[in-house]
Amino acid sequence: MQDYPLQVRDRLINYRHLFQKELIDSELSQLSTLADKLEKNTIAIAVFGMVSRGKSSLINALLGQKISETGAIHGVTKDVVVYEWEAKGKLQIRLIDTQGIDEVGGGMREELALKAAKQADLILFVIAGDMTRLEQEAIAHLQTFYKPILLVFNKTDLYTTCDRVAIHAALQNPEMQKLISPQEIVLVAADPKPIKVRLQYSDGRSQEVWEKPQPETQELKERILDLLNTEGKALLALNVSRSLLEIQEAVTHRHLQKLQSSTAIATFVFISEAIAILLAPALWLDALVSGTLSSLLAIWTIGKYPIQKQYVWLIMVIAIATLSGVLGLDYEVTRYVQILWTGLSLVVLLNGITKDIAISQGYGKLGAKSLIEQIIHSVPDSSILQRFRG
Ligand SMILES: Nc1nc2c(ncn2[C@@H]2O[C@H](COP(=O)(O)OP(=O)(O)O)[C@@H](O)[C@H]2O)c(=O)[nH]1
Ligand SMILES: [Mg+2]
Numbered sequence: 340m341q342d343y344p345l346q347v348r349d350r351l352i353n354y355r356h357l358f359q360k361e362l363i364d365s366e367l368s369q370l371s372t373l374a375d376k377l378e379k380n381t382i383a384i385a386v387f388g389m390v391s392r393g394k395s396s397l398i399n400a401l402l403g404q405k406i407s408e409t410g411a412i413h414g415v416t417k418d419v420v421v422y423e424w425e426a427k428g429k430l431q432i433r434l435i436d437t438q439g440i441d442e443v444g445g446g447m448r449e450e451l452a453l454k455a456a457k458q459a460d461l462i463l464f465v466i467a468g469d470m471t472r473l474e475q476e477a478i479a480h481l482q483t484f485y486k487p488i489l490l491v492f493n494k495t496d497l498y499t500t501c502d503r504v505a506i507h508a509a510l511q512n513p514e515m516q517k518l519i520s521p522q523e524i525v526l527v528a529a530d531p532k533p534i535k536v537r538l539q540y541s542d543g544r545s546q547e548v549w550e551k552p553q554p555e556t557q558e559l560k561e562r563i564l565d566l567l568n569t570e571g572k573a574l575l576a577l578n579v580s581r582s583l584l585e586i587q588e589a590v591t592h593r594h595l596q597k598l599q600s601s602t603a604i605a606t607f608v609f610i611s612e613a614i615a616i617l618l619a620p621a622l623w624l625d626a627l628v629s630g631t632l633s634s635l636l637a638i639w640t641i642g643k644y645p646i647q648k649q650y651v652w653l654i655m656v657i658a659i660a661t662l663s664g665v666l667g668l669d670y671e672v673t674r675y676v677q678i679l680w681t682g683l684s685l686v687v688l689l690n691g692i693t694k695d696i697a698i699s700q701g702y703g704k705l706g707a708k709s710l711i712e713q714i715i716h717s718v719p720d721s722s723i724l725q726r727f728r729g
Pocket of ligand 2: 395396436438
């Protein structure tokens, strides 16, 4: 398999280098964070779901100790909380606890949870029984960000084996399979309820006591570690590409806005030049004036878009057109040739900028989009990323 993290890193660094001037501070620091993530191979796993499904309990069970606060009341987990899990080979794993997508005072916290989910390379979506509409919508939404999801069916201790099988089967119906494939569903009991056990003593006495069963999360743990082992790099590369793409889209948006104003200015310059050339009393004078104006415009535009250096030749063309005017070649011909040159060069220049913007936006050498597609198309059929091929 290709070393995708390395490829993303190259693109990220080159992009940063080329567009240094155009990137705002928050984007620059985000790029540093992303490069760092690639450097350290940090995988973030966000635990997501509705309130009281046992997200915090699950994290405690995975960590093997009670770190995250849990409870029956709404909104125990106040913020997005990050825990370091055991380092697995070269990967560093982070578990991110989030608030429920439906918690009291929703809006803001939901946004926070979503932000955490966006940062995540893998999502554990915790449910505890049949899925609600909100849960289905949330999963579909997360998938639009190319987020691979393991569906964690928690609190299985509350169901009889029969009910458990029925719910599991329901989660695998054709409608549901559009969201989650059967091999992406894992059953756990993160914090099973205490059960009554009867102790029978040898002297005939017996006593009933409450005993707390061990969490049942071993299968999930193995599934996660196995997944990271085979797909960790692809997940990491995909997620960083996705963040890079977001930055590229923001930069492109700003470019396009600038381009609009450049086009307006260029049109204005061209029309004034054309009028000036047609009306000018002395050819050498208007040639000088219009040549200077066009050159300035070209330099200004090229300066705005550093990758436009290849259009420097346009300045030469404008200069030659100007020179032909100054040298006083045939008056009529020179006049029209000049207007033509100026107009044409502006069109080529603006066109070039537009094209370059389109390239840097996603599909070009530096674009994250093409890389995302490459990654998704190169994964084996058994991959959790296979779902995003469509
Ligand atoms: N019976 C049972 N209860 C659980 C299980 N996991 C969590 N709970 C309980 O569900 C409640 C909510 O858990 P919590 O982890 O705070 O949910 P969160 O809001 O999703 O973080 C707590 O009272 C937990 O003890 C489980 O596997 N079985
Ligand atoms: Mg919680």
